[in-house]
Structure formats: C-alpha cells, structure tokens
Amino acid sequence: QKEVEQNSGPLSVPEGAIASLNCTYSDRGSQSFFWYRQYSGKSPELIMFIYSNGDKEDGRFTAQLNKASQYVSLLIRDSQPSDSATYLCAVNPPGRSASKIIFGSGTRLSIRP
C-alpha cells in the first residue's frame, strides 16, 4: 500500500461547480497534511495545509481532515478554468523530521467551460 494515495484522474468538473479531490494515507500517526498545486510544465506550489481534524477554509479552497478515516480532501468552490492543474497531496508521517513530507502521485483536475 502506498503511503499517500490519490486518484490520478483526470477529474473533469464544469466551471462554477465544486471540485472535490481526495487523498488517503496509511500512517495513522501522521500529523501534518498539505495540498500543492502543479500547473503543467511548472513546479508545485503550496496552497493549503491542515493539522487538525475538521475543515480549514481559505478563499475558494477548503481542506477537510478526518484522522479516524485517514483521509484528507480539498474542495474548490466556484471552479475556474485557471484551477485546471494537478493537485498533490502530501503528508508528514511520524518518525520523519518535520520537513520531510511524502507526496502522493497527484490528481489531474480539468475545469471545462
């Protein structure tokens, strides 16, 4: 089992709708969770991080964490064509220094006009 799993997609969502991206992780003791966005041909950039169970909102983005079920989600409201990108989930498992995070393979999101 991979330590961080994501559906590779592509996930196609109409403009204006809510895009929902999911990520599961294997190490129950993981404490820190991150979402990076990577446009085609570009490098990843951090868009959200979450430490506590529940929701964290930042503009159109909401990260949801459920440690009991070992998943973390990213919701994008009012999806725009500029949201089309690959979204990488990352986790910092216990036993690793806080800086060393493990990335999933990413979900490709396509927003159709």
Added chain:
Amino acid sequence: DVKVTQSSRYLVKRTGEKVFLECVQDMDHENMFWYRQDPGLGLRLIYFSYDVKMKEKGDIPEGYSVSREKKERFSLILESASTNQTSMYLCASSPSGGKQETQYFGPGTRLLVL
C-alpha cells in the same frame, strides 16, 4: 519573493557520465531538498539537507550523492548516469521553525540519459 533556481531546464547526458545538478535559493533557508518526479509515482525525495555540510538520505538515494558547501547552494550528483535516472528533478527549500512545511520549488531540470 522566495526564489529557487536550478542550473539547467533541460539536460541530455550519456550513460556513465557524471552529472551535476545545481540549485540555489536566495531566502537563507536552512532546509533544501532534491526530488525526482515521474509519471504515476509523484514526487520522491532523493536527499535532504538541514544545514551546511549536513545531509540525510531520502526515500530513493541509490545512485545519487549531494553536496552542500554553502547555505544557499545544494548540488545533486549522479556519479554514473543510467537510463533509469531519466526524470524531472526538482529542488526545493524551506525555512526551519514554524513554517518549515512550506517548501518552495525551483523550475525543475528535465534530464534525459541516453
């Protein structure tokens, strides 16, 4: 703005060559990382450095070495390049302390080993 630069965007090398990939950051970050990114496998950590001359192996260090002689510069070395090292290589840096989870990535080097 944090800036992480990598010496080359594209490189073509032959099997057996020694390859140097250079990364420079201008934000005085303590932590620096080298990843490779392959389709379906995501980003995998090769090596990590938390200070000058300090390094830790990542998840896939075999066939690679690193050098950090100055705080701003982190080099990845392929001692004898092989075709299975054809990949996109990404360098990143992050501060220590409270925001150490925020990694800033360079533009990447796409390496082709023939």
